[in-house]
Amino acid sequence: MAEISVLTPAFAAQRRLPSSIARILDQDFEDWEMLIVSDDGVDYQSILAREGIADPRLRFLQTAVRGSGPNVARNLALHAARGRFIAPLDPDDLCDPRRLGCLRALAADHGMAGDNLHVIDEAGSRPGHLVFPLDPPLHFLTIDDLYGIPVPLSFVFHRSLVAGGWDEDMGPGSDILFTLRAMERVERAVIYSEPMHEYRFRPGSIGHGFDTTEGAETAYRCCLQRLREGDLGFRSHRFREAVARLLWHKRRLNRAYRRAIHQGFSGSFLHFLGLWENHA
Known part of the structure; x- marks a missing residue:
């Protein structure tokens, strides 16, 4: 073994x-x-x-x-x-x-x-x-x-x-x-x-582009729904609430990235995040 x-x-x-x-x-x-x-x-x-x-x-x-x-x-x-x-x-x-x-x-x-x-x-x-x-x-x-x-x-x-x-x-x-x-x-x-x-x-990777933001939005929505239903295996209510807050934060960043792509931004999420944090 x-x-x-x-x-x-x-x-x-x-x-x-x-x-x-x-x-x-x-x-x-x-x-x-x-x-x-x-x-x-x-x-x-x-x-x-x-x-x-x-x-x-x-x-x-x-x-x-x-x-x-x-x-x-x-x-x-x-x-x-x-x-x-x-x-x-x-x-x-x-x-x-x-x-x-x-x-x-x-x-x-x-x-x-x-x-x-x-x-x-x-x-x-x-x-x-x-x-x-x-x-x-x-x-x-x-x-x-x-x-x-x-x-x-x-x-x-x-x-x-x-x-x-x-x-x-x-x-x-x-x-x-x-x-x-x-x-x-x-x-x-x-x-x-x-x-x-x-x-x-890299360009074309899972962390780059509009299709990725759509998939992430779907995943965040599904995660948050199942958290409300108590269906994701977390043991305590307190930790489940902390997970929900973290996911909402990441969802907010994902939505901001999606808006930036609509406005012509062509970089990856990591490139965007550096710019977003510098101007937040």
Whole structure:
């Protein structure tokens, strides 16, 4: 049984997945398995073999219905995972070789642990920058700290915190709900201040354009409705209210981005957010 299960959904990931897996193969901590779930019918094992990438710790699964979505793929991987710790990883994420071992040790003490990350604009119009300062070496986050963080954070979780999995019908809202349910259990999430993870955004990505704002608006509306119905797995009324306030804040930003696109703005959400905060 592996200590850490890395869960990666794959859809049209032929170009980026090999680099992501190569970084996992280079990890200093070797007691891991990686579950790669094809959601597009592609035989990723054969593609990787042609790239010279093969390892018995790589496990390959496929969703029953092509295009089921990343949350269905992640839940399939979670159900099959054998690790004590769960590490969701997107197919284009690039990790430092120390990442799994470092975050596994912190998650063993705190329940869940994330790391600082480089935010990199692949279009080249903004240099990479860090989400958190390098000092102090550890940051402890509550739900209120998430208001000022515009990019998705990536964590390693103790398996007991995430047994419920992802909400398969929530689309882009599921990741934050998954993380928030774990945060409710631990109260504070620990972040290692050294960056061991790259978050890349680019034109045409999920965080860029009008279609994204429409999908996000639908997700926020659905999340808030289900919160009112008490249907998202949060244990306390107080925390559920805090989640609602956070989602309303993010919905407000999304609507402001949508208005900016209507007025001719052509940048990503992260570009917009920098401009919006400077003039708010």
